[in-house]
Amino acid sequence: MAAVRQGIMIEQWRSTRSAAALRQVADRLKHHAVSGVIVEPTGGLERMVGAALAAAGIVTLRIDAKRVGDFARAHGVLAKTDAIDARVLALFGERMQPCPRVWLDEQRQQLADWVARQQQLTALRTAERNRLRRAPSPQVSRSIPRTLGFLERELERVERAIEAGWSEREPARRESEARLRSMPGVGVKTARVLLAHLPEPGRASRREIASIAGLAPFAWAVVRSAFYLASWTAVRAGKFRGEPHQLALTAVASRMLVVLNERMRTGRDYDSAHA
DSSP states (O other), X not given: OEEEETTEEEEEOOOOOSHHHHHHHHHHHHHTTOSOEEEOOOTTTHHHHHHHHHHTTOOEEEOOHHHHHHHHHHTTOOOOOHHHHHHHHHHHHHHHOOOOOOOOOHHHHHHHHHHHHHHHHHHHHHHHHHHHHTOXXXXXXXXXXXXXXXXXXXXXXXXXXXXXXXXXXXXXXXXXXXXXXXXXXXXXXXXXHHHHHSSSTTOOOHHHXXXXXXXXXXXXXXXXXXXXXXXXXXXXXXXXXXXOHHHHHHHHHHHHHHHHHHHHHHTOOOOGGGO
């Protein structure tokens, strides 16, 4: 951990991620009157830190490691140690003033993990189906259906877990899901990906929505991929004639996310006449 003020280090220390240690960290940060805390994604290990500090009323931001790495190189910092990384993160937060983002509560985080797992298994199933069409020998061809059978059964289990998670969030979830699905092209899975991964409906800023759509380097691949088919449909319908496909897909996804976020904020269903 590192605390800076006006570019000057005021304290640096190490801490574990236990609940008691994080309470002490929160007290220490409050003593220094910090305006916020920056953490890097570390395979999910940062969640406990972010959630604990956010619960203590400290603004905590998760920042893409590439952005911080670019910032460090721009300031001539090439070495990497835990102490140096902590100072760079603190300086990055102070100078760049990144946009805050709501941390998911434990229930929504678990739901987001299940949705991400569903997408992983779906991708594996698609890959196996493609291999089946190109299987080089009968022996290999017999192996692939067994793998597909396992993936189908696992997908069913994951989908049951997702459905159980949604049912715990009734009735607000039904209303939010219905509002998202009022936009053509947004189905059940896309709506649920959004509700699982986005901040509380309508609270995402335009900057954050743009980053999710892939217009900034800290995009959320899970959410962005949920809009691929809907965006592709818009391109094939000719709404973006003359533009490269990938550019059109990004533009459509960005516009869809901005409009949906606004509809969630205002509590109104999608209306193509006023989109």
